[in-house]
Structure formats: C-alpha cells, structure tokens
Amino acid sequence: MSVLVSELQQQLRERSVRKLVVIADATVSALYPHYWDALSPEFSTMLIEVPAGEASKSIAQAERLWRQLLDAQCDRQVFILNFGGGMICDLGGFVAATYKRGVRFVNCPTTLLAMIDAAVGGKNGINMQHVKNCIGAFSQPEFEMPCDLSFLLTLPEEELLNGFGEMIKYAIMDAPSFFSELEVIGHLTPKDIQPGWIDKCISIKHEFVKRDPYDRHDRHVLNLGHTCGHALESLFAEEGRPVAHGEAVALGLFYESRLMAQIGNCPKEVAERVERLVRRHYCVPTFTEDEVRRLVDFMQQDKKNERGRINFVKLCGIGQVSPDCSVEPDLCNGIFR
Ligand SMILES: NC(=O)c1ccc[n+]([C@@H]2O[C@H](COP(=O)([O-])OP(=O)(O)OC[C@H]3O[C@@H](n4cnc5c(N)ncnc54)[C@H](O)[C@@H]3O)[C@@H](O)[C@H]2O)c1
Ligand SMILES: [Zn+2]
Numbered sequence: 001m002s003v004l005v006s007e008l009q010q011q012l013r014e015r016s017v018r019k020l021v022v023i024a025d026a027t028v029s030a031l032y033p034h035y036w037d038a039l040s041p042e043f044s045t046m047l048i049e050v051p052a053g054e055a056s057k058s059i060a061q062a063e064r065l066w067r068q069l070l071d072a073q074c075d076r077q078v079f080i081l082n083f084g085g086g087m088i089c090d091l092g093g094f095v096a097a098t099y100k101r102g103v104r105f106v107n108c109p110t111t112l113l114a115m116i117d118a119a120v121g122g123k124n125g126i127n128m129q130h131v132k133n134c135i136g137a138f139s140q141p142e143f144e145m146p147c148d149l150s151f152l153l154t155l156p157e158e159e160l161l162n163g164f165g166e167m168i169k170y171a172i173m174d175a176p177s178f179f180s181e182l183e184v185i186g187h188l189t190p191k192d193i194q195p196g197w198i199d200k201c202i203s204i205k206h207e208f209v210k211r212d213p214y215d216r217h218d219r220h221v222l223n224l225g226h227t228c229g230h231a232l233e234s235l236f237a238e239e240g241r242p243v244a245h246g247e248a249v250a251l252g253l254f255y256e257s258r259l260m261a262q263i264g265n266c267p268k269e270v271a272e273r274v275e276r277l278v279r280r281h282y283c284v285p286t287f288t289e290d291e292v293r294r295l296v297d298f299m300q301q302d303k304k305n306e307r308g309r310i311n312f313v314k315l316c317g318i319g320q321v322s323p324d325c326s327v328e329p330d331l332c333n334g335i336f337r
Pocket of ligand 1: 025031084090111113118154
C-alpha cells in the first residue's frame with residue numbers, strides 16, 4: 001500500500017469516516033485506476049469521474065456531482081477526496097463546501113501546480129461565462145495529504161512547466177538559496193523537482209494564508225508576476241493562442257522584475273537573474289506596438305488598481321517582496337519592448 005493510501009486510511013479512521021467519495025478527472029483516474037482500492041474494504045468508496053480540462057470547472061459539472069452525491073444518499077458525514085490537479089481541487093472543494101452546507105474534504109494533488117498552489121489555501125471555485133473562479137468559497141480541507149512526487153512522472157512536460165512558473169515565484173519570495181538552486185537546473189524534468197522545494201512553496205503559501213485567510217491584503221504578495229501574467233493570458237486568449245497560467249506567471253515575473261529595476265526598487269542584477277532563469281525554460285515573445293498597448297490596457301483593468309495607477313507586488317530583491325507598488329501606466333510600456 002502506498003504511503004498516501006495508508007496516510008489517508010489512518011486519517012479517515014481517526015475521524016470515524018464510513019463513506020468516501022473520490023472525485024478525479026478521467027485522465028488521472030485512467031492513469032491511477034486502482035490507486036485507492038485498498039481503502040474499499042474498510043470504507044464504502046465511490047469514484048466519480050469528471051472530464052479532464054478547465055471546462056469541467058463549471059456549474060454543470062458541480063450540479064452533476066451534487067446529484068451523484070444525493071443519488072448515493074450521502075449525508076453530512078460523507079468525506080470527499082479530490083484526486084487530481086487544480087481543476088479537481090477547485091471543483092471538488094467547491095462541491096464539498098456547498099453540499100449540505102459543507103462536508104469534509106481533502107485534496108490529493110497530482111500536478112506540480114496543485115501541489116504548491118491549488119491544493120493549499122482553502123480557496124475553491126468554478127468558472128462562469130468565461131470569468132475564472134467567479135463563483136466559489138473559502139473552505140479549508142480537513143488536513144493536508146503529503147505530496148507524492150511520483151505523480152509528476154506521468155505529467156506532460158507543459159504541465160510541469162506550468163507548475164514551475166509558480167515555483168519560480170515562490171523562490172523569488174523566499175531566501176536566496178532556493179532561487180539559486182533553481183538557477184542550476186538545465187532542461188526541466190520531474191526528477192529535478194526536490195521534495196524540499198515543494199515543502200518551501202507550501203509553507204510560504206501557508207504563511208500568507210494564515211496572515212490573511214480571506215485574501216484582503218497581505219496575501220496579495222502571492223500575486224507576484226500575476227499583474228503582467230494575467231495581462232499576457234488575456235492578450236494571448238484574445239489572439240486565439242492561449243498560454244498556460246504558470247507560463248504567463250513566469251513571463252510576468254520577468255517583466256515585473258524588469259519594471260522594478262527600471263523604477264529603482266530592485267537591483268538590475270536581480271532582474272537579469274530572473275530573466276535568465278525564465279528564458280531557460282520558456283519562450284519569451286516579442287510584441288508589436290499594438291500588443292504592447294493592449295497589454296498595458298489589460299493591466300489597467302485590474303481590480304486592485306487605484307486612481308489610474310497599476311498595482312504590482314513590490315520586489316526589492318530576492319526574498320524582499322511586499323504588497324502594493326503602484327506605477328504610472330506610461331512606465332509599463334517599456335518593459336514589453
Ligand atoms: N484554489 C487555488 O488557490 C488555486 C491556485 C492556483 C490554481 N488554481 C486552479 O487550478 C487549475 C489549474 O490546475 P492544474 O494546472 O493542475 O490543471 P488541471 O487540474 O486541469 O491538470 C492539468 C492536466 O494534467 C492532467 N493531470 C493531472 N495530474 C496528472 C498526472 N499525475 N499525470 C498526467 N496527467 C495529469 C489533467 O488531467 C489535466 O489534463 C485552474 O483551474 C486554476 O484556476 C486554483
Ligand atoms: Zn497563479
């Protein structure tokens with residue numbers, strides 16, 4: 001029996017759980033079909049499969065899951081296990097937070113992004129009319145499962161890079177040694193990912209979630225790279241060539257550190273190190289003048305802006321980040337050229 005299965009078994013026993021519902025996407029359940037079978041003799045276990053992909057973070061899938069829980073006569077004692085990437089953590093967490101006004105759940109993340117980000121922090125949700133995460137709740141899992149890095153061995157390379165973008169973000173926020181360790185990676189493979197890095201990312205996220213559980217102020221530093229990153233996601237989506245969130249964040253970290261160096265917040269060498277690391281793993285695009293204008297327009301639409309200035313996370317060096325650094329839009333054009 002794997003460490004994860006025995007860990008879950010122990011935790012479920014301690015909580016006197018009788019019925020376990022595993023929610024997984026079709027890809028993960030095909031790759032790991034019998035993963036939780038060992039639990040079945042002790043707990044009545046039911047698997048609910050959802051189509052893989054972001055489109056399943058929908059009210060239609062949430063309704064289907066609510067219905068299946070009802071049909072299986074699940075009461076408030078049911079325990080939900082979200083087995084998959086961030087999509088499943090968000091959808092399953094939302095269903096758990098709302099079914100019978102909330103039932104217990106836990107996330108077992110299988111992507112790098114879910115391990116270091118989506119499975120942690122208690123935010124869940126679904127998308128609505130192309131607006132991401134617009135319906136959702138704050139609801140903490142019962143406990144956190146240890147991360148099993150062997151899941152990363154089956155992850156497509158682009159999904160590994162997707163999570164790695166967020167990992168670079170945490171490394172910029174942490175003590176300089178973490179960032180230096182990432183700088184020596186050549187071509188990224190699952191075997192490069194160190195368990196200690198995952199632990200660091202999770203503990204950084206925990207620290208900010210604890211300080212600001214409802215995402216009102218301090219937690220905004222977790223949005224480092226995201227002001228530019230979201231603008232890039234919007235631009236590429238509009239052009240019909242969508243970019244993965246984590247890749248957009250990695251590029252966003254490059255542009256934002258460049259901006260911070262230009263306005264004198266952080267040393268130029270720091271921006272150059274971020275640029276080198278990002279360029280090693282991601283393709284940095286070139287933009288037309290029209291695209292630069294649209295990128296700045298997208299950044300101006302961010303809800304955290306005030307009085308026409310664009311709000312960024314302030315970066316003063318590796319390990320030196322703080323919320324709220326507002327910048328005149330005109331100063332942002334240069335970073336994309
Ligand atoms: N709640 C939060 O705090 C939070 C934070 C960050 C991201 N998110 C959300 O997370 C989602 C993105 O997460 P994601 O990148 O994990 O996407 P995902 O869950 O869609 O997974 C990406 C792809 O990888 C496949 N997959 C998952 N595990 C695999 C494995 N071990 N081997 C092979 N394939 C596997 C999935 O089937 C899917 O096709 C978005 O919806 C985002 O909004 C939430
Ligand atoms: Zn992100």
